[in-house]
Amino acid sequence: xxxxxxxxxxxxxxxxxxxxxxxxxxxxxxxxxxxxxxxxxxxxxxxxxxxxxxxxxxxxxxxxxxxxxxxxxxxxxxxxxxxxxxxxxxxxxxxxxxxxxxxxxxxxxxxxxxxxxxxxxxx
Amino acid sequence: xxxxxxxxxxxxxxxxxxxxxxxxxxxxxxxxxxxxxxxxxxxxxxxxxxxxxxxxxxxxxxxxxxxxxxxxxxxxxxxxxxxxxxxxxxxxxxxxxxxxxxxxxxx
Numbered sequence: 001x002x003x004x005x006x007x008x009x010x011x012x013x014x015x016x017x018x019x020x021x022x023x024x025x026x027x028x029x030x031x032x033x034x035x036x037x038x039x040x041x042x043x044x045x046x047x048x049x050x051x052x053x054x055x056x057x058x059x060x061x062x063x064x065x066x067x068x069x070x071x072x073x074x075x076x077x078x079x080x081x082x083x084x085x086x087x088x089x090x091x092x093x094x095x096x097x098x099x100x101x102x103x104x105x106x107x108x109x110x111x112x113x114x115x116x117x118x119x120x121x122x123x
Numbered sequence: 124x125x126x127x128x129x130x131x132x133x134x135x136x137x138x139x140x141x142x143x144x145x146x147x148x149x150x151x152x153x154x155x156x157x158x159x160x161x162x163x164x165x166x167x168x169x170x171x172x173x174x175x176x177x178x179x180x181x182x183x184x185x186x187x188x189x190x191x192x193x194x195x196x197x198x199x200x201x202x203x204x205x206x207x208x209x210x211x212x213x214x215x216x217x218x219x220x221x222x223x224x225x226x227x228x229x230x
């Protein structure tokens with residue numbers, strides 16, 4: 001079945017770095033766009049980063065632009081999020097989600113989502 | 124940026140009754156709207172896309188409607204497993220944005 005599994009979360013001090021991974025299975029990873037979405041404790045959902053199937057196109061939320069970098073390795077069916085210059089307000093559960101399909105225009109919703117990985121930024 | 128506003132923030136409904144959740148976009152998004160359900164400690168689950176199309180495996184008790192700026196998610200005959208937080212999300216333009224959520228609780 002289609003599955004996404006995030007890893008790499010943990011505790012880090014402000015200004016530190018962390019790299020999240022998302023392992024995909026059950027579908028042709030290289031055919032799909034992917035996104036990262038986060039949820040601060042007790043708060044709502046915030047989309048933060050997107051990458052096209054080939055990696056040629058990336059979009060970021062203003063809140064993470066210049067600090068976070070999304071990447072992917074289609075040979076390894078994996079998505080990554082490099083997070084630098086972390087701040088307390090980056091504390092959240094980070095979800096990866098399957099996004100659009102390279103051949104299906106308009107299929108731009110998030111389905112499915114991984115279970116999430118918690119990132120805590122605190123001194 | 125398109126701002127998505129959900130109402131009410133909390134909705135108290137008795138099991139077996141109908142729940143109606145609203146979502147408003149600050150600018151027209153055509154029908155590029157999805158609804159998600161999130162239970163405590165779980166990832167969100169896609170319910171509806173294209174404003175009114177149920178995702179695979181979603182029961183017919185869930186229905187979506189609307190276009191442009193006004194959207195509705197209706198859950199008929201609420202079951203115990205339906206009590207959760209619901210989010211709308213627009214995918215008409217970047218950045219993708221979510222509503223703040225509606226918590227559906229048992230009355």
